[in-house]
Amino acid sequence: MSKQGSSIPNYCVLCRGRGWCGLAYCPILVKQYVHLRLDPLTLKKDFFGSSPPSVFVGRYGYPAVRVGVSVPPETGDTSIYDQPEKWVDLGLNTVLNYRLTLVLGFKVSDKRDLENPFVRAFQEVALSVKPVDVEIRLLKPPKPNLLLDETNPPIGPRSPIEAYRVDSNPSVPRHVDKLYNDEVKAHEAVLYLYESGLPVSYIQRAFSIGAFGRKSDRVLVPTRWSITAVDSIISQSLIREIKGYEPLNEFRVYEQRIHDNLFIAVLGPRKWGFEWMEAWWPGSTWNPAGGEVEVEGDYELYRGRSEYPSIGGCYFASRLATAEHLRKLKRQAMAILLREIYPGFNLAIGVWFVRESLRKAYEKGPVLVTSDIREVLEYIDKETKLGARRWVKASRLLQVLAKTEEITRFTSNRGG
Numbered sequence: 001m002s003k004q005g006s007s008i009p010n011y012c013v014l015c016r017g018r019g020w021c022g023l024a025y026c027p028i029l030v031k032q033y034v035h036l037r038l039d040p041l042t043l044k045k046d047f048f049g050s051s052p053p054s055v056f057v058g059r060y061g062y063p064a065v066r067v068g069v070s071v072p073p074e075t076g077d078t079s080i081y082d083q084p085e086k087w088v089d090l091g092l093n094t095v096l097n098y099r100l101t102l103v104l105g106f107k108v109s110d111k112r113d114l115e116n117p118f119v120r121a122f123q124e125v126a127l128s129v130k131p132v133d134v135e136i137r138l139l140k141p142p143k144p145n146l147l148l149d150e151t152n153p154p155i156g157p158r159s160p161i162e163a164y165r166v167d168s169n170p171s172v173p174r175h176v177d178k179l180y181n182d183e184v185k186a187h188e189a190v191l192y193l194y195e196s197g198l199p200v201s202y203i204q205r206a207f208s209i210g211a212f213g214r215k216s217d218r219v220l221v222p223t224r225w226s227i228t229a230v231d232s233i234i235s236q237s238l239i240r241e242i243k244g245y246e247p248l249n250e251f252r253v254y255e256q257r258i259h260d261n262l263f264i265a266v267l268g269p270r271k272w273g274f275e276w277m278e279a280w281w282p283g284s285t286w287n288p289a290g291g292e293v294e295v296e297g298d299y300e301l302y303r304g305r306s307e308y309p310s311i312g313g314c315y316f317a318s319r320l321a322t323a324e325h326l327r328k329l330k331r332q333a334m335a336i337l338l339r340e341i342y343p344g345f346n347l348a349i350g351v352w353f354v355r356e357s358l359r360k361a362y363e364k365g366p367v368l369v370t371s372d373i374r375e376v377l378e379y380i381d382k383e384t385k386l387g388a389r390r391w392v393k394a395s396r397l398l399q400v401l402a403k404t405e406e407i408t409r410f411t412s413n414r415g416g
Contacts, residue, residue, distance in 0.1 A: 068106025
């Protein structure tokens with residue numbers, strides 16, 4: 001009998017949060033976090049703490065958007081609360097705990113109303129590279145719930161803001177402040193900040209709050225859109241660069257297993273091409289009631305793509321991680337990325353998870369280096385639950401990389 005998703009009380013007593021049920025997080029612990037963290041917050045309207053910093057721009061009602069700042073009820077170094085680059089080695093319970101701690105106070109603003117004192121104040125907060133002490137008074141106690149989204153990191157309790165005060169000086173790097181005051185195009189600012197070494201999450205935050213671009217063009221950008229836009233802008237720039245390098249001489253395969261997810265990246269000895277594929281098991285986040293595995297994906301060839309990928313923001317997050325690695329190698333390649341999502345992973349926690357998991361896989365180095373596509377397909381067949389036959393059938397670029405005899409072998413009707 002499978003223990004996956006077991007709700008037998010005695011089983012939970014024995015497990016005590018050690019993950020025996022197979023879920024990527026412990027529902028009981030998360031429920032406790034919710035009560036411990038959120039219940040006291042529903043009784044108050046005044047909050048003071050060190051924002052990591054964390055700002056948010058909503059998309060509903062656009063071009064009238066909710067814009068606000070998140071504050072934890074504590075001071076000090078809270079930067080990890082809004083720094084996805086440091087979350088990949090943490091348990092999901094810990095990440096959720098960080099996000100539940102942040103209270104979001106917001107106001108509604110037109111996307112172009114950047115002279116609004118509220119917006120200007122939180123632009124400065126957003127541009128800080130260190131936590132900023134902020135005091136907020138809400139119109140009413142925050143709603144005690146967690147907002148989960150496939151693009152954004154989890155968002156904690158929130159409520160309209162009545163008043164605010166920034167109680168410490170934001171630490172804004174000089175080159176960032178210069179961009180803020182200059183007439184530099186937004187995409188140029190994004191690339192400049194990336195090359196200066198600032199984290200992608202910082203750039204996404206600054207892009208969202210309308211800090212860059214020609215003054216007449218600046219707008220508030222919903223956080224969800226800014227995350228995807230920055231991943232896209234940076235990865236596209238890197239791709240232009242790596243197209244000037246020679247292709248790899250061999251196949252390289254990378255792997256990362258984390259939180260009931262399997263990531264496999266195949267880099268092949270061809271000109272640039274990219275494909276992102278996902279297989280969602282029944283009981284996972286986007287296939288909760290399905291009866292069979294759902295496989296989706298999208299790709300681009302050497303000339304790129306003109307349409308938005310059907311698979312969404314994960315496409316650009318994974319493309320960025322891959323382009324970064326190829327740039328380090330000073331090589332181009334045809335990249336096929338496969339992700340399997342198992343029933344234990346049933347939370348939408350944002351595309352940061354894809355980007356950082358793949359960065360980790362590339363950082364660890366290849367698990368297989370070979371000149372033989374057959375060895376690549378055999379590895380996929382051995383390591384994935386879906387098997388090479390179904391992956392090749394679903395993947396346009398795996399078919400491009402594989403020779404006819406190997407395609408026949410792995411797409412024939414066989415057991416397993």
